[in-house]
Amino acid sequence: MDDKFAIDILELNKRAQIANGLKHGDYRRYHLYCTKKLHRLRKALKWTQGRGRFVKRKVEEEVVSKGGGDARYLLLVLLQAERAWSHGMELKEEAALLENSKKRNKTVTRRKRQWPLRKCRKAALWAKQLEKLCVAVGVPTKTLLEAQAYAAFMSGNALLEKKQQRKASLECFQRANAILEKLEQTQGISAQQKYIYRQYMQEMEPAIRYCQYQLSKQNSSFDKLNDRQFLSELEQKGNLVQSELQTKENEKLILSVEWRGKRIPIANRRVQQYLSRIANLETSSMLDDTTQLKIIFLYNQAIQLISKEWEQLSATGMDEQVTEELGLLKDYLVSNRVQLALKRNWMSWNTAMESSKAVSWRQRIRLVEQCIQLCEEILQLKSIQNDIETSKFWSHRKLFFRAYCRFYLASYLANRHRWIDSYLLCIKAAEDMQQVSKKEWRDEWIEQRHIDALQENITRQSCISKAYAFLEENQLIDKWNDLSLDSNSAVSIHTPLVNRLQEIVLPTSMETSAKEWKIVDLQPSFMKVPCKPFLFDLASEELAFPDISVFANEETKPDQTRKGLLGKAVSWFSGRK
Template sequence: MATEKSDVTTSMEVDDQIGTNAKFSINGLIEAIKILADAAWITFWGLHSLSVMLDLCVDSRRYCSARLRRLYKSLKFTHGRGRYTKKSITLPTVTEVRFLHLVLYTAERAWSHAMEKRQLPDGPNARQRSYLIGRLRKAVKWATLFAELCAIKGDSRTSLEAEAYASYMKGNLLFEQDQNWDIALKSFKSARQAVMAEARSQQAASMTEFHWLGHRFHISNAKTRVSILKAQELEKELHDRIEGALPAEKRLPVFDKIFAAYNEARASIRNDLATAGNSENIKDDLSGLDKAIGAVLGQRTIQRNQLLVSIAKSKLCKARDEKNEEVTKPEELVRLYDLLLQNTSDLSDLLSSGRDRKEEEVALSQECEFKSLIFRAERCFFLAKSYSSAGKRTEAYSLFSLAHSLAADALKKLRSVTNHDQVMTKEVETLYNSCRSNSCIEHAMGIMENEKVPEDLSKKISNVSISRSDKKVAPRIAAYQPGFQAIARNPIVLDLAYNSIDFPSIESRLKKDKKGFISRLWG
């Protein structure tokens, strides 16, 4: 946990900052409260080595003590050199944000000391347990004072976060006193959820406009404001996770929450559109806000699908491991790039649907055009990979050549822009080189396979005998020439036209003939 605190407090080096307003906006402190609380949960649930837990608690206590010494000295709030004179931190004392830091670190030091006793290898004995509960009471006392001071001296967000931190300390004390972690856990979760919901509502009340690509849209519906604010907080969380190098698979659920929040906002906007009546100004504002949120959704969808592509690419060349993890096939990447092409097309259509387009909209449309070119080249590349894996060298070579041409076109257009994206340009250059090398490989493989076919065939035929007496050779080929044999002929077709012929009369010829004996008998 000491490492977590070190990372947090490096961003909290505000010893030289002096508050000029009555209300302190201490965003660094808010983040400190969150991460300190998260680190505490990890200490309880995530670690299984008692020695590691003990080391973390000791380091945390030492760090808090050192930090407190620095704060007391910089604030000139020492307790005297000779005789100890206790100085209390009260409301008039808090003239700058560092006095709030003093209270926070004192509470955190008491908590760490209690956890140090709790994580002893053989467990705390009765005396140590009594001391542990006493230190937790101290932590609750200082956390409660911290919440009271922040309620007056801090802004609304700081006040609510401090209240959640105090609830967390109370949950720890409840657990140690009653040995019922379920009660403590429910107490902390309910308090934190209530505090965060209230904080979001207060922030939403002050949120009157939505800014998007140079446009400002008025938000009158409270439900829409809360949904947009929730989505923006999730986007900030997503950015923090990317900066913290969190695995890609664990960032996907955050995208799903962002989509749900923005879809809730769009549903509220469309309900307002249905009940707007004949007011054209209100309808225009609502339509513009709906378009803006739709465009943000389109951008996040592209980012999510690009994240899926990066996950699939990481598994493309992996062998199947012991867990029988599925290996990505090139066809899956082709499908993902089909989705990305559809996403960029939809976003481009949405951006081109307005009339008064800002420079930011034009720039985003141009970015969509570049991405579309790159996605087409990538899709063609992985389609060629799928043909290559099937042994179809001609088709693979043709597709690699086409992907090479598309990558060259995208690279040319990217470089023509003054402030082009360096990361995107580097990715296209890598694709360009990969297409070139793979097309050469497919060409060479095709020639080798064509040369090898006659050679293999000649070897096989050289071992084949057409002699029937050679029984050692299993295969036979037909003898040349084949022997003669009778074959069936077509049936004879009768001349059916005979019955339709009219023959000439020969009666005149019969009268001239002499009648014979028999003819006379018959008259």
């Protein structure tokens, strides 16, 4: 068994048919698609005929297995069968139109009726060759069973056109139907593949009933499939398919995931590879920032593939179970990516806040806004909306991050002296924090201490903004700025407030200093002054004081200085200035 040749034959066929005309019964368009696809494959594989003499190149076991093996050689044979079958159905429609027309030629009509038979026989031969190649190369059992069912289906279509081969056609259809039923019942098969198996069985059901009706008219016996050897082999192969799927899961090839109590099979091989790489990254190395970015990138790639596949299947009108399964798988991938990205943003925010480097308000706001967007993204998932507890948990997370964002915006506006806007944002942040209940908080990496710290910061910023807004409104902001606000002031806290109106003293602790605050002394202290002698006041009228005219100012005496230059000199040397 070689996983390189693992091909979902029936799924590839059905998707190509629906996307290229058969949704509306346009066999010509599908025939042209198969021709162009064959040409592109031959060029890619360098399997063209060249310009020399034509020599038919057969796809054999040696060709398929050379160079390590290439599954595209099997697709060449499959497309040959599809092209022949679609061309035969196109010619059959043309023959039916020609037969119903008034102007018809018997020779042309007979020839037109024979062409579809040849094309159907050729399609059956190509399908048989595909089955032989799958057996020879050693493809996985699931691919082999699909090839056998496809070969039996094509053989039944070819034999159905012949009136004498109704019984053989019925046996072929019954074999194909038995194989598809066994594959549908196998555990580990995705709902999408099961839906495709049911579609093929529904297509074969009218042909089976038609063959049974014709055989009953001819009084021919027909029974259910009683080939014991075939049924026993089919049972063994069905068990082998289930064991192979289990082996792949044990080899860390993720074929299904379990989420919210449901097992979701993964049919897309590229998504399986992405999830396997994610599992290896999570277990092999430390989840540093680079590894987390790689995992997020892989999740994004897988989500894009699932979204594209879901859109295609929704457009083709697939079964609700298939689209529901793909929707659950997409929700699972989105949920894991959001949780990882949210945790990464929160850890980087904590690292930035704990570092000695200053972090700008814009960087803080940007990080918290990213967290809000991630919470909104996961709240929009249908599977989350249906679960009340999970939806409530993510709503609380969103409120917590939104409160942080509003607090940072309020702090930024406060630095810009926009006090009213800052105060209003603090009120909104406080309203968000009131809705976050600490009792129901069950987050793994956001602790309750973060909630307490945020509430305290919001309250402090609200008080500061409201106070400054009041001062600004009453034009007192300049006087407020003149006040000295210093905890190391020389004025003590024990000094009454009346005596220190120009200085604000910050207490060291609320509990110890609240009892010692004073606005004014209720028992005012008296200042000691010398008492005026009462005796001197009474005797002042009876006392006689000496004459003080002797000590009068000399400026009142007449000016005895001489005028002129000679007079000034004489006055100088004589002591009279």
